Amino acid sequence: MNSLVQTPKTSARAAESTPHSLHPKVVAKDVNVYYGDKHALHDVTIDIPEKAVMAFIGPSGCGKSTFLRCINRMNDTISIARVTGDILIDDQHIYDPKLDVVQLRARVGMVFQKPNPFPKSIFENVAYGPRIHGLARSKTDLEEIVTASLQRAGLWNEVKDRLNEAGTGLSGGQQQRLCIARAIAVSPEVILMDEPCSALDPIATARVEELIDELRQNFTIIIVTHSMQQAARVSQNTAFFHLGILVETGPTDQIFTTPRDKRTQDYITGRFG
Numbered sequence: 160m161n162s163l164v165q166t167p168k169t170s171a172r173a174a175e176s177t178p179h180s181l182h183p184k185v186v187a188k189d190v191n192v193y194y195g196d197k198h199a200l201h202d203v204t205i206d207i208p209e210k211a212v213m214a215f216i217g218p219s220g221c222g223k224s225t226f227l228r229c230i231n232r233m234n235d236t237i238s239i240a241r242v243t244g245d246i247l248i249d250d251q252h253i254y255d256p257k258l259d260v261v262q263l264r265a266r267v268g269m270v271f272q273k274p275n276p277f278p279k280s281i282f283e284n285v286a287y288g289p290r291i292h293g294l295a296r297s298k299t300d301l302e303e304i305v306t307a308s309l310q311r312a313g314l315w316n317e318v319k320d321r322l323n324e325a326g327t328g329l330s331g332g333q334q335q336r337l338c339i340a341r342a343i344a345v346s347p348e349v350i351l352m353d354e355p356c357s358a359l360d361p362i363a364t365a366r367v368e369e370l371i372d373e374l375r376q377n378f379t380i381i382i383v384t385h386s387m388q389q390a391a392r393v394s395q396n397t398a399f400f401h402l403g404i405l406v407e408t409g410p411t412d413q414i415f416t417t418p419r420d421k422r423t424q425d426y427i428t429g430r431f432g
């Protein structure tokens with residue numbers, strides 16, 4: 160890739176080789192977000208393709224996390240936040256007052272910046288969601304879900320002999336993969352990741368990036384990242400935000416090689432940020 164952003168050759172896997180999925184999983188139309196009087200997001204309209212990784216990039220405070228939180232209605236938990244416009248997942252309006260928000264958050268999982276395992280055992284961290292959502296009919300069912308989720312999160316071999324130990328006793332990178340296992344245990348369709356590697360060292364970061372690359376076979380993933388190298392490594396599509404505006408979106412290789420907007424070009428070449 161003749162990119163304006165330098166990416167390590169060994170990791171430049173995702174953006175180059177994969178056809179960009181065209182079917183939109185998430186569709187946003189004219190989304191505006193206000194925190195009290197502050198107008199934080201302006202008329203965001205975007206299609207987010209299914210079973211691919213979409214990266215949200217842009218300078219601090221541009222609204223990336225605000226928009227991410229719209230997709231599982233986490234902004235509902237902020238009393239001064241108000242969201243207007245439409246967001247659809249598989250053609251269903253997620254701001255429909257009749258929609259069950261608990262079900263929505265099972266369909267749209269979230270992984271946060273800082274690994275946040277529950278103060279419970281490794282097993283219970285993963286079993287909690289399937290249990291409260293009634294996804295397992297028996298103890299064996301539950302054990303199978305926990306095992307499969309830990310395997311898919313690439314953590315099984317490291318924890319299979321200590322499932323009853325505290326999740327908080329794992330290393331930071333292992334805790335983040337445990338949080339990813341917890342998110343996938345309820346079979347979500349979309350996984351939101353808000354700077355999931357910012358608290359991790361380079362080796363743990365590389366493992367999580369590899370995992371994201373594997374998970375996109377089955378899930379639609381949206382990742383907020385401050386690292387343009389990370390966006391280039393893990394995503395097939397990128398959206399660039401600036402001052403609450405979605406400036407442009409497109410295939411990651413195009414955004415990083417031939418951006419259409421000068422603001423995008425200035426950001427990816429490090430002129431501001």
Ligand SMILES: Nc1ncnc2c1ncn2[C@@H]1O[C@H](COP(=O)(O)OP(=O)(O)OP(=O)(O)O)[C@@H](O)[C@H]1O
Binds near residue numbers: 221222223226237239
């Ligand atoms: N809970 C809140 N209450 C009031 N204002 C908020 C709140 N959360 C975000 N904002 C404001 O909304 C704007 C967008 O913030 P947001 O956190 O979405 O940006 P961001 O691009 O994710 O930033 P960063 O990269 O620094 O995390 C900022 O001006 C921020 O101060």
